[in-house]
Amino acid sequence: MIDIFLSVSRKTLPILLVICISTGCSQFSTKPAAIGFHNFSARYNAYFMGDQDLAEAEFAIKKAYKEDYNQLLPILIPLDSVLALPAKPQLESAIKKASIVAEKHQNSRWLDNSYIILGKSRLYLGQWADGLEALRYVYANGRDENDKNAALVVLMKAYVSRKDYSNALGVAEYLSQQPLPKASLKDFYLTKAYLHQQNSEYLTSVAILEETFPLLKKSTETARIHFAAAQMYDRLGQYALANKHYKGVTKNRPDYDLGFYSSMNSLQNRVILEPNSDLSSVGFDKMLKDRKNDDLRDRIYFTMGLLAEHQKKLPEAVDYLKKSAASSGKNQSQKAYTYLQLARINYESLEKFELAKMYYDSALTILPKDAPEYRLVSDRKRALDSFVTEFSIVSREDSLQKLAQMNPVALNNKIDAIIEAKEKARLEEEKRTQEALAAKAAIQNNVAALPGSPIQDAGQRRWELYDPALVSQGKIEFRRAWGNRVLEDDWRRSGKQNRSVAANNLAAQDSASTQAQPETGMQKGSASWVAEHEQLKKNVPLSDEMFAASQKAKEESLYKLGKIYRFDLREDERAVFTFNRVLTDYPKTIYKDEIYYLMYLTLSEEDKGKLIWKDKLLSEFPNSTYARLISKTSDKNGIAGSGNQVKEYENIFQMYSDGNYTKALDEIEANLPSYKGGAMEDKFALLRVFLIGKVRGKEAYTQAITEFVRLYPTSTYLPRIKEMQDLSSLSLGKR
Template identity: 30%
Template sequence: MAILMALLLDGCSAERKNVLSKTYHNTTARYNAYFYAKKRIKEIEAVLKENVDNDYNNILRIYPEIDSTLATTYQEKIDDCIKKASIAIQRHKNSKWVDDSYIFIGRARLYSLDYVNAIETFKFVNTESEDDDARHEALIRLLRTFVDYQEFENAVAVEDYIKKEKLNKQNQKLLYLNQAHHYQVKEDYNKMVSNLVLAAPLLKRKDGKGRIYFIIGQIYQELGFDAEAFNYYRKCLASNPEYELDFYTRLNMAQVTELGKSSDVRAARKVLNSLLKDSKNKEFKDKIYFEIAEFELKQGNRDKAIDNFESSIASSIGNQRQKGQSYLRLGEVYYDTLRSYELAQAYYDSAIQALPQDFENITSIKARQQVLGEFVKNLKTIEVQDSILRLSTLDSAAITAKLNSYLDEQAEKRKEQQKKEERKARRTQASAFNSNTGISSTGWYFGNPSAVALGQSEFKRIWGERPLEDNWRRSIKESVQSLNVNSTPTDVVENTDVANGQTSANIDAGANLNALYREIPFSEDAKQESLNKIEAAYYALGNIYKYDLEEDVNSADAFKTLITRFPETENKPEALYQLYLIYKELNNEEYNTYKNELLNDFPNTVYAKLIANPNYTEESTATNEKLKKIYEKAYGYFTQENYDTTLYILNDAIENYEETVFTSRLKLLKILVTGKTEDINLYQYQLSEFIKSNPDSEVAPYAEELLTASRSFLERKRKRLGTEYVKYLEQSHYLVYVYELKSGLTDAISQAIDNYNGKFSGLNLKTSNLILNDELAMILVSDFENKIDAFQYYSDFIKSDPIDEAKRNSKFYKFVITKDNFNIFYQSKDLDAYLKFFEKNYINGIN
């Protein structure tokens, strides 16, 4: 018995490598610590799978995205997995599950976003393990970690290495999936699909084989290979996928079915309609309507497409992403096809509210929304201001009649819109009660929290946020606020529902007739203010049509209206130039009219010079427009006080683009950066040099204003504080010789000083002339390395008196000064203050 116990104890030793010891530790590790570590990994991956946001309108992700918020929900499982795997490693060192336990630790760290330690763990297994399969798995998981950590060069290096190794089937499958994940992140869909095609035969149903077939089909559909896409969608269905994936597979199959004849089109319609009628697809109705709309667009049935997009929106109960996409597609139809920008703007606004922030191209969608917002705002400004100007020409009785008619019309529109919204709300609510949400269609409404939440959501959508008070539907508060005497038409426009043309402040006729009346401009000043707004709006519309909407004809109409209605507008030269460019590009001889008018009436403007100068080609004009965009970008960083980035952008543009009339603006902005970051004297010097170099620039007057303001500021500061000089004197010095301008001694003094400096040839001294003010000039002798050398020269100069001041009919002032103090002296012109400083710190303070 004692011998048996000894053998058992010997077998339990973690250091032993005999058969008994290995069998014990392999068994104990596998069915204890290793078992629970593996279980935790599976639980974590299940959480990730449950929380994946499957956007079937885009190519599905191979692996779910991991964010820090989600990672915190399974942190306990992460810790327990690492703990259990560590036990297997520490207590069973000679078991075959040690490498696998390390790999579990690496995976747990990857899922917790601890990329650095995950990388180190996988590298350790690759370096220390004697099991090739374990090493290969660690390298393949290292590849994914590098991709998620965005270390793509390292990911490529791992790929290049692992391709040379001989892998088992499990690792081959994992490698193909991880490489496909890499190429999905890099958006290289050709390489992504080639890896998935290799992985698919190795997959089992539990690996998500149907999902991979679906992704392959999506990629082939994206790349335009509809036949291949159809084939893989069919394979996905054959794998018996879960219902949601099955539904989207059938939907996509309808999209890629070859439509060669009218019978094929009818067959595709039949498939889509059958999906719509299937009771199991109630929760997918919004998506089905969306796909029907896309199908009808491809067939050229725009009206049917619009109706189905609207049905998709009405059917979207909880799917904000799908609702946002339907709004977006309607906006694109009205923008790109119908050129109905007011309606497009309304749909883009709704799309931005519904779409998630991670939606593809969300930045460009927001940019178009902003452009449309500006467009509609200016359009409404013209409409509102023209209307109230017309009213100002009528008598009070006619005005009252017009306003009452307008208010009645708005009230009627409001009623009609309200009925429409109520019908829509009832349909939406009915859909919610009949959908597979678990909400019963019977029972008391307020006893059902889900129904109440839905009702609250619909109320806010229709009526907005309302305080809990009596008469909440009355409009007097909003309407008076939006139409008070201090409001602007822009304020009214911004409170306008573009889709139906009515103001959002539901105007009460009796209460707001006077408020509307007060908006009418009766005085000449008020009329001029309205005209100024119209003028600015036409100018803005011309540029929006030209550069944002790329509609040259409409841009020309806006600019022509501008110069016709406002012949004295300050923007006339630019408008003539734009008309010249537009009609020249359209090969319309009318461009000569605008060219001649610009050259004759505004010959000194930059626009006339652009036409007259043969060096300005169409390419330079394009460069000019690029520089405008670069300037906007640089100015954005300037306003954020990010001056290093601003300078980088400006220097790059100035160096790499040919100089145009717009370049001076970039140079001036660069000087403004100097004003924020450097000495004020350097700032003023650069401004004065800019004014000299760019006398004809449009921004030259502004530069002069900046220079004047800066000098005034320093002068006020000097008067308030007095001139303060720097007391640090251990630096380079000048000798300054000041004399009266009226003496006419400039040449004589310069020659005398040059002759005197000949005695000091070893110092390599230089002389220069400067004007100090209207009465005094000066000559500088530079440079002296330090205070001692400068003052020694000064003392010798005084004794020698090379100018022979006794024979000159002028006042003279001589002193030495540091470079820093010279900048202060030259800026302040305060000679008396420096002479006192010189007396104190040099004459009386010299060592």
């Protein structure tokens, strides 16, 4: 095609040039001959070549873009200067060609099109000011309405890429009033859907896409857009509609990975839609053996783990997820989400809190910082750090106090049983390690015996920290010399607040039953056995002073656990249970007034016990700070402090505007009781709804909207909140 155009140009241009010279073809002339000459020259030389350069650059950018199917696929490939680096020569060439039209063919009808090429190319290169300037020029000075609208579509995408959603929405509202041809209408719909998707308005985005699909031709790009629509339906909890679009992926010539992930996601939705469905025909074993899936084995195991969890087969689910993590290889993104799934199962279902914390920690080290889940995972990880510390103290002191209440003979027998259990576990671990080392040595010997096989000498030996078997052996040797030590700084220092490591061992093994005497290892009655026995017994609080210290440590940790449940983990039921335990076990606790107040805050308005805690606080601690806070909530006038509340609202709203959602939510919830009865109470409550939607996800957001409607039936913001309620009617998405 290019050769044809050049041939036509070579034959026709001399003729036009003669006519142009004889008639005075200035680029500012309005004569038909002059315009015809510049139209021809601009189109078949500068504009055409510039358009080809831009098309090649966009193809290279799409090829360089790496999809992350665990994340929400963007409907459009973002304008990213890093992605555009491989296409920089083509983009610079496109700018050069498009500039020729602007410099030498001002009266050409291709001037607007060339400015659009100029603007897009500069945006791809990260030259935002110049790119936006070129597009705005077309809108302000363009001669063709279709070209002006095409420039605005590109401008809207540029605003979305810069997260300037307000300006993007303004452009979208203008374009929605314009009569657009079919091609421009398709681009406008896709860009507007992209705007709402990036602004987390998934319901609006999929509604626009449903109108767009009839305008799209069958292609890999259409398959990709179907996948993005399905993902948004997943987040909205509309799994049947999601599966409809996952099927749409397979009908539009997807590449292998896109088709694979579409099938896996559709399968997960099928289990939700049909809990009793038979999955024996899925053929996971065949998938795992298929060489095309070697790089996707982690995702296959991950899906198998999710399906097993849905079927309440938790041990199988955990096993599959561990296999997924082990198979991840270079796919660190999938490994991060596998760790998150393992963390959630261990925390919510298995209540193995220490293990959950470790998985959250591992996920956080490899999860991209720009991932939507990063902030939530970071907050959960910090909360679990504190939670595990306090939970371990409570569990340890519980166990030690139970041991202290035994008679001397039973206590000695219990300690001996714990030592026996520890020795048996140690010997079994050593046996497994030795077997693994022997198996590895046998494999290495067999490989070394093969013809042409290089024999590794000491200088070529693999570094020990890369070898799991050697690492495990090293751990055994360390424990044999130093015992089970907590990973912490300054562990040699004496006089620390926490008990010795031996106390942790004792508490962890409290429920262990008496084991048969191991055939090898430390023998009962030996000097080392007696020393271990005495060390463990030393930490049992047998004296009054030790028992009182144990009680104090347990009381403080229980109180802290209740607050962690209430403020960090947002688990109100467990918070109430823990606060009640503090009051039951320690009726004279120094935290009683604060616990009364926290119980009042935590219980729902429908709970009859809520007012009981308020009355107890006002009667037992009438002069406390917490009593004054509750009194403020009971003051129905609330006008006196309205000036301060205005300033507080402005400060919190500024945090919201700056994206500090977690801090703003903590601030508003900490002071919410003081706003009760005031003129701005419902305004603070409405801002809280927005913040919950940003921080805690769709289920909490829906619940917060429902609570607002119930608590503020006469609020002036009720029409707005009801509109939000209608939009969130589909928002019970899967986690």
